[in-house]
Amino acid sequence: MKVTVCRKEHFNAAHRLHNSNWSDEKNQAIFGKCNNPNFHGHNYELVVKVSGQPDVESGYVIDMKILSKIISKNVLDRFDHKNLNLDTKEFKNLIPTAENIAVVIWNILREKIDQQFEIKVVLYETERNFVEYPSN
Amino acid sequence: MKVTVCRKEHFNAAHRLHNSNWSDEKNQAIFGKCNNPNFHGHNYELVVKVSGQPDVESGYVIDMKILSKIISKNVLDRFDHKNLNLDTKEFKNLIPTAENIAVVIWNILREKIDQQFEIKVVLYETERNFVEYPSN
Amino acid sequence: MKVTVCRKEHFNAAHRLHNSNWSDEKNQAIFGKCNNPNFHGHNYELVVKVSGQPDVESGYVIDMKILSKIISKNVLDRFDHKNLNLDTKEFKNLIPTAENIAVVIWNILREKIDQQFEIKVVLYETERNFVEYPSN
């Protein structure tokens, strides 16, 4: 049976939910306060879960210090203290909902973490709103 | 792959664990302090998880504001600041254990949330006692 | 300078906010949902703070294991899994608001903890509603 190793990190960012193909009225109707043209922001808490067999010699599935560095270099350096809409290429044409941010982070990390491991991302936009990807 | 959207809400309620088919001694033996005839209570923290494909246009699986309203209208208005045994029809003949409350909430929400989405309920009776339904 | 030692405990209880000198209308207007005649309930988190000089030999202001036992015996055994209005003499004629519960607990503990120590009580009725006594 496999063990899942989980590492929690955080980053702060500004964002705006806006679909440029929609009218202002529809954007306001769907996104409400999150459509504020001057942006708002969040403290995002990110949990990255890596599942695999523990190495017999080290007792580690993956060293959490290494996992933390992979997340820092590839996710936090890219998104922390940024405006997701203006400062990142990932959300130039993609609405930075929690759902989309989680999928983008999973895709980034999937290329950086050994394919023998399954990975999963949990992203807290607030304490009361969070998403998981993939679902199972 | 699907994304799971999670919304956390809370409600406060009184309850008593009691099986009227059992003797007082058996109720006391099984339920202990939770069998207090004058009730006790909890702050219930409720997480509702909804899994599905994000909509391409909005980036949402389900709008968390709408999900929050569905939970408020159908669960919180029914159970918040209530005596589960005396004030609700759901627990007139069903013992309000955390397990049963979670199943009841799932059944209520299953009728109110689009069938294309899978749903799951996590209910914290205390910080140290909580249940998940369904299990997987 | 003194050190403050803090111990966190919890208890669950049912209660009702009701002033029997008031009309039903006034009780409803002031206490709203908290006036439910069948009670509701909470997980109360209680922090007891004891300030004094650490003992030179033990390094303790007060042994937290002993502090925990004092709280258990005098507060938790009295209020845990109880209906504050019906099951306790303290709230027979006193409305069990968070403010009053905190003052009652402080008065109980003040007699059980050495007078050389200052004590303070913090009581969380919910994560978002809590009280401190005394204020400073």
Place this chain on the structure above:
Amino acid sequence: MKVTVCRKEHFNAAHRLHNSNWSDEKNQAIFGKCNNPNFHGHNYELVVKVSGQPDVESGYVIDMKILSKIISKNVLDRFDHKNLNLDTKEFKNLIPTAENIAVVIWNILREKIDQQFEIKVVLYETERNFVEYPSN
């Protein structure tokens, strides 16, 4: 002795730390990533503490439902889902550091809460960075 009643609320906002009297280099040296011209953001957790004598009839220092409404109307409606630098008059000419936001909120609430009560504000910018005003 007085009792302190505490109510926790939250709001999300974007902000930028920038002193327009300083060079870009000095702004970068002092504020670092927080100087990002496109803003970043936070989930602010706000605790408002009100100290006074509990009312003999209600057992309340101040009704937390009323306190919550005062905070919502005067603080959350003003700052939630806003860009503090661009969308609010309070921070047009004042750097929105946690310190300054706490003082601004205290000043706003001081006018709305009865002078018989002392008030205090605790503002969490992140779980690890927070401020209290006034200090004692």
Place this chain on the structure above:
Amino acid sequence: MKVTVCRKEHFNAAHRLHNSNWSDEKNQAIFGKCNNPNFHGHNYELVVKVSGQPDVESGYVIDMKILSKIISKNVLDRFDHKNLNLDTKEFKNLIPTAENIAVVIWNILREKIDQQFEIKVVLYETERNFVEYPSN
């Protein structure tokens, strides 16, 4: 569909990550500060999850008071306030990484909890580092 009952417990322990088949240099390279020969320690938070059908008469999958006692007797009494490397037979020849501790606890509990129930262990070594076993 099954319900999962979850009980959270905690224990404090000292440990050292060290593979006696490796050189000091390799131990230092792999385990870093966790290789300190004089040990360091953690507050471990342990969640045990038990999945099954709620009993029709009691409404319980498993009584959380009984589950708590099983964990206390078999896990906490063995590991709490212990040096995992020196005081326990389980880690005499097994490196006490979070992964290995979780597997050991699962194996201990698997023998003590009725086979009709599936069980799962979540172990928090710190708030930011935790493991789950089995993975699904």
Place this chain on the structure above:
Amino acid sequence: MKVTVCRKEHFNAAHRLHNSNWSDEKNQAIFGKCNNPNFHGHNYELVVKVSGQPDVESGYVIDMKILSKIISKNVLDRFDHKNLNLDTKEFKNLIPTAENIAVVIWNILREKIDQQFEIKVVLYETERNFVEYPSN
């Protein structure tokens, strides 16, 4: 009025509560499980509070990034992943109770933080046991 800036950090350490002037029986009677000769350990959460006037130009009482570095260099580098009894000079002849650790940290930081600021330390040994120094 002054503003208090608070920064939360954490470190993990092993320790043993033992007074070498006492008999083994007395050590066991006073310190119980905490007297384990092979040590046990904790995740210590440390909050450092600095009170002063916000600087008019920066809006900062003290830059939390700088405060974090002062704590890292002077407290975390000294105590993190250490055995407090064996690896540190501060606790060679001082019992590492939470009270004593908090006083030691305060004394270390008092020399490193500008005297114009008042400082206070809160140290969580567990979520349920914590100390504050000085008391007011």
